[in-house]
Amino acid sequence: xxxxxxxxxxxxxxxxxxxxxxxxxxxxxxxxxxxxxxxxxxxxxxxxxxxxxxxxxxxxxxxxxxxxxxxxxxxxxxxxxxxxxxxxxxxxxxxxxxxxxxxxxxxxxxxxxxxxxxxxxxxxxxxxxxxxxxxxxxxxxxxxxxxxxxxxxxxxxxxxxxxxxxxxxxxxxxxxxxxxxxxxxxxxxxxxxxxxxxxxxxxxxxxxxxxxxxxxxxxxxxxxxxxxxxxxxxxxxxxxxxxxxxxxxxxxxxxxxxxxxxxxxxxxxxxxxxxxxxxxxxxxxxxxxxxxxxxxxxxxxxxxxxxxxxxxxxxxxxxxxxxxxxxxxxxxxxxxxxxxxxxxxxxxxxxxxxxxxxxxxxxxxxxxxxxxxxxxxxxxxxxxxxxxxxxxxxxxxxxxxxxxxxxxxxxxxxxxxxxxxxxxxxxxxxxxxxxxxxxxxxxxxxxxxxxxxxxxxxxxxxxxxxxxxxxxxxxxxxxxxx
Amino acid sequence: xxxxxxxxxxxxxxxxxxxxxxxxxxxxxxxxxxxxxxxxxxxxxxxxxxxxxxxxxxxxxxxxxxxxxxxxxxxxxxxxx
Numbered sequence: 001x002x003x004x005x006x007x008x009x010x011x012x013x014x015x016x017x018x019x020x021x022x023x024x025x026x027x028x029x030x031x032x033x034x035x036x037x038x039x040x041x042x043x044x045x046x047x048x049x050x051x052x053x054x055x056x057x058x059x060x061x062x063x064x065x066x067x068x069x070x071x072x073x074x075x076x077x078x079x080x081x082x083x084x085x086x087x088x089x090x091x092x093x094x095x096x097x098x099x100x101x102x103x104x105x106x107x108x109x110x111x112x113x114x115x116x117x118x119x120x121x122x123x124x125x126x127x128x129x130x131x132x133x134x135x136x137x138x139x140x141x142x143x144x145x146x147x148x149x150x151x152x153x154x155x156x157x158x159x160x161x162x163x164x165x166x167x168x169x170x171x172x173x174x175x176x177x178x179x180x181x182x183x184x185x186x187x188x189x190x191x192x193x194x195x196x197x198x199x200x201x202x203x204x205x206x207x208x209x210x211x212x213x214x215x216x217x218x219x220x221x222x223x224x225x226x227x228x229x230x231x232x233x234x235x236x237x238x239x240x241x242x243x244x245x246x247x248x249x250x251x252x253x254x255x256x257x258x259x260x261x262x263x264x265x266x267x268x269x270x271x272x273x274x275x276x277x278x279x280x281x282x283x284x285x286x287x288x289x290x291x292x293x294x295x296x297x298x299x300x301x302x303x304x305x306x307x308x309x310x311x312x313x314x315x316x317x318x319x320x321x322x323x324x325x326x327x328x329x330x331x332x333x334x335x336x337x338x339x340x341x342x343x344x345x346x347x348x349x350x351x352x353x354x355x356x357x358x359x360x361x362x363x364x365x366x367x368x369x370x371x372x373x374x375x376x377x378x379x380x381x382x383x384x385x386x387x388x389x390x391x392x393x394x395x396x397x398x399x400x401x402x403x404x405x406x407x408x409x410x411x412x413x414x415x416x417x418x419x420x421x422x423x424x425x426x427x428x429x430x431x432x433x434x435x436x437x438x439x440x441x442x443x444x445x446x447x448x449x450x451x452x453x454x455x456x457x458x459x460x461x462x463x464x465x466x467x468x469x470x471x472x473x474x475x476x477x478x479x480x481x482x
Numbered sequence: 483x484x485x486x487x488x489x490x491x492x493x494x495x496x497x498x499x500x501x502x503x504x505x506x507x508x509x510x511x512x513x514x515x516x517x518x519x520x521x522x523x524x525x526x527x528x529x530x531x532x533x534x535x536x537x538x539x540x541x542x543x544x545x546x547x548x549x550x551x552x553x554x555x556x557x558x559x560x561x562x563x
Contacts, residue, residue: 247553248508248562249501301560346562354496363493398486413556413563437489447502450563455549462526462541466534 035171035216036111037078037118040069044132046177048168052160052224053184054374055232055262056090056429057141061168062097066132073126078108078171079137080116080217088141090376090429091399094121097134105137107400116217118171140429142376147264147335148225154274154334155281158264159188161225166192166199166208167218174216178209183226192222231288231333232262233375242366243385244349247447251352254344255370261288263335270334287332293370295323299345306330306341362390364438368397368423371433382423384438385409389446390419395438401425415453505557512554519547 044064051058067074081089094103101124108118127133148161168177181187183204190206192199199222200207206224237258244251263286274281282289295302295316304314304327313328329339353364368382386393395404403424408417421438503511522544526537556563 243562245562246499247502248557249499249505250562252562346560350498350500353499354493355499356492356496362499363489363496365490365493396485396489412561413553435490437486437493439489439492444502451546451549451553453549454552455545458545458548459541462545466537466541469537470534 035078035080035116036113037108037171039172039216040067040072040074041065041077041172042068043170043172043174044176046168046170046174048177048179050164050179050181052145052162052226053182053228055142055145055228056374056376057144057162059139059141060136061139062134062136063168063170063174064132064134065172067127067129069129071129073128075123075126077121077123077135078111079105079119079121080169080171081119081139082165082169083113083115083117085141085144086117087427088144089139090142090427091140091431092119092137094135094137096124097136099124103135116169140431142427142429143262145228150264151267152264152286152335153267154271154287155278155285156267157227157229157284158286158335159225159227161223163221163223166220166222167211167214169218170214170216172216174211174214176210176212177214178207178211181206181208181224183224183228185227187224187226189225190222193220229284229286230263231286232335233288233291233372234260234262235372235375235377236260236338237379237381238369238377239381239383240369241383241385244353244364244387246349246353246387246442247450249349251347251349251366252344253347254342256340256342258338258340259288259291259329259333260338261286261333261335265335266337275332285334287334288329289332290326290328291372292327293325293343293372295325295345295370296347296351297322298351299323299347302343302345304341304343306339311341360441360443362440362442364440365435366438367433368425368436369428369433371430373430375430377428377432378426380423380425380428382421382425382436384421384423384436385411386419386421386438386440387442387446388414388416388418388449390440390442393419393421393438393440395421395423395436397423397436398434399432413450413454415449508554508558512551512558515547515554516551519544519549519551522547 042065044066046061046063048062049060051060065077079094092105094105095101096103103124104122106120108120111118121135121137123133145160145162148159152158164181166179168174168179186204187201187206190199190201208222235257239256241254242251302316302325304311311327311330313330315326317324317326325343327341327343329341331339333339352366353362355362364384366384369377369380384395393406401423405422407420407422409420410417419440423436522540526532526540526544529536529540553563
């Protein structure tokens with residue numbers, strides 16, 4: 001099999017790790033694979049589903065865990081993730097499998113391991129010794145699949161290769177575990193290492209296991225090749241600007257996108273004739289033909305432009321709860337092709353801003369990003385410009401971001417400048433379109449800043465005029481009285 | 483996470499934002515304040531040898547009315563300042 005440079009490197013790293021954990025080297029290397037977290041649980045049964053049917057890989061791990069501590073109730077369950085995948089892990093949530101109630105997941109800082117990053121899942125109620133609970137952990141991983149072959153024809157179906165661990169990575173030993181890999185169409189090829197890992201291929205599923213008595217942090221490697229048609233949408237850079245105007249009861253949103261299709265690159269030249277004459281080619285190929293996003297129900301003055309000007313190939317459809325915006329770029333985007341555009345709209349502010357009665361505190365609730373299906377966002381900058389006179393600004397998000405900065409911007413009719421919150425985040429996906437909350441203080445007298453600033457400028461002109469009108473610039477002195 | 487949830491409950495308990503003036507009033511207010519401001523400006527402009535009191539009595543209302551007029555003008559044409 002032909003491997004690309006990246007997949008060779010990944011395979012070598014994972015093979016090196018798995019070799020160090022193989023049984024005959026255990027005496028010397030075993031301390032590297034002993035988890036640092038307290039060994040207070042045992043997994044009696046684990047079912048993992050690896051969903052490869054979209055470019056963003058979704059991994060759902062359901063584990064029945066038992067408290068093995070002699071007499072203490074346990075509340076913290078640790079879930080390890082390879083450090084090599086720390087840049088790929090976009091989203092992680094956990095829930096109780098029976099009651100479906102969400103569990104709090106935090107990135108663990110206490111147990112630092114060079115190879116694994118632990119996530120601490122807090123159980124809703126402490127688990128008594130000997131008792132079992134079922135936990136489901138869902139993770140979304142981005143940028144882990146590689147197009148293989150790297151170049152395809154215009155109407156050819158693209159294929160991807162994925163390298164993974166046949167064992168679910170656990171911090172505790174598992175009595176029984178099974179992994180099911182789901183691909184969109186029939187699996188093309190599967191390879192495994194070590195060879196004693198047995199697997200079964202059934203149409204579009206690869207069933208790895210069930211494996212009995214698996215150690216914690218067990219590693220192996222397997223490779224799946226499968227067919228996945230369609231573009232791999234990736235936004236390299238998104239700048240989302242939100243401007244709040246309390247005078248005008250308006251929230252203005254403008255989003256600048258830099259988009260690339262990360263699918264297999266086009267072999268040869270793009271043929272417009274083949275593209276227009278062959279609808280099957282459009283269906284099977286990996287060109288990105290359009291984008292969809294949801295806008296608020298009351299959005300108005302919607303525009304879709306790029307550096308050249310207005311892009312007319314767009315449409316909106318009014319749905320009961322939102323407006324569906326369908327955008328078509330100026331040209332179809334095949335693998336490796338990119339484009340930029342920006343969209344914007346205005347909405348009434350009263351759906352987003354609320355005031356705490358009796359105080360000057362205002363709280364703004366806006367979605368952090370507007371979701372585009374199956375899209376990964378590499379670099380996101382969210383700028384919220386608050387009205388002039390906003391003080392004590394504080395922004396919170398339900399997930400971790402790279403940076404939150406507070407600054408001042410000056411735009412139309414500003415004297416003191418407007419408080420601005422800039423949020424920098426990376427590796428976001430559709431699930432990150434949750435609410436951003438910003439709290440600030442705005443007194444009623446701040447409304448007068450703008451008109452009085454304009455009035456002051458005008459008064460300066462009038463005052464100059466008054467002063468000058470009382471000065472005498474006549475040459476030659478006044479009338480000489482004879 | 484708790485900071486988010488407590489802010490979220492505070493948001494849900496808050497009263498929705500009410501604009502200081504209804505949006506339908508913006509064009510009317512813009513035209514009326516601009517007209518009044520320009521009237522005072524004109525009164526000052528055409529005055530012959532006015533006293534300082536007369537000048538100030540016309541320029542100050544003119545500046546204030548035109549200031550408000552400019553804000554309402556911006557808002558009524560869609561430039562939400």
